[in-house]
Amino acid sequence: TFPGxxxxxxxxxxxxxxxxxxxxxxxxxxxxYLQFVITKFGAxxxxxxxxxPASDLxxxxxxxxxxxxxxxxxxxxxxxxxxxxxxxxxxxxK
Numbered sequence: 001t002f003p004g005x006x007x008x009x010x011x012x013x014x015x016x017x018x019x020x021x022x023x024x025x026x027x028x029x030x031x032x033y034l035q036f037v038i039t040k041f042g043a044x045x046x047x048x049x050x051x052x053p054a055s056d057l058x059x060x061x062x063x064x065x066x067x068x069x070x071x072x073x074x075x076x077x078x079x080x081x082x083x084x085x086x087x088x089x090x091x092x093x094k
Contacts, residue, residue: 001072013089016064020056024093028054032061032089040080042070050086061089 002009023029030053037046047065052058065087074083 003069003072012068013064016067017089017091018060019091019093020054020060023054023056023091026054027093028057029092030054030057030090032057032091034061034065034087034089036065036085036087037082038071038073038085039082040073042073044068044071053091057089057091060091064089 002012032052033050035046035048035050036044039045044065047062049058049061052061071085073080075081
């Protein structure tokens with residue numbers, strides 16, 4: 001889990017997200033679906049986009065994830081384990 005839980009994760013994304021100028025100018029909106037591995041040590045690795053409306057939105061979503069601190073790793077039978085995590089990052093123009 002993200003330190004502080006899901007509400008902190010949503011807050012972190014909201015505070016750090018910057019709408020790419022090119023997508024903003026073209027009025028491109030949508031959700032970037034990222035997948036990454038949280039290692040048994042809490043580090044984030046193997047970040048990739050599963051689906052995205054634009055490449056610059058993908059780059060921004062990946063930048064946000066790379067800026068995150070370590071997560072609490074998954075647990076199985078009382079041991080830390082690596083887990084795959086799926087994260088949607090929404091880009092909406094106001």
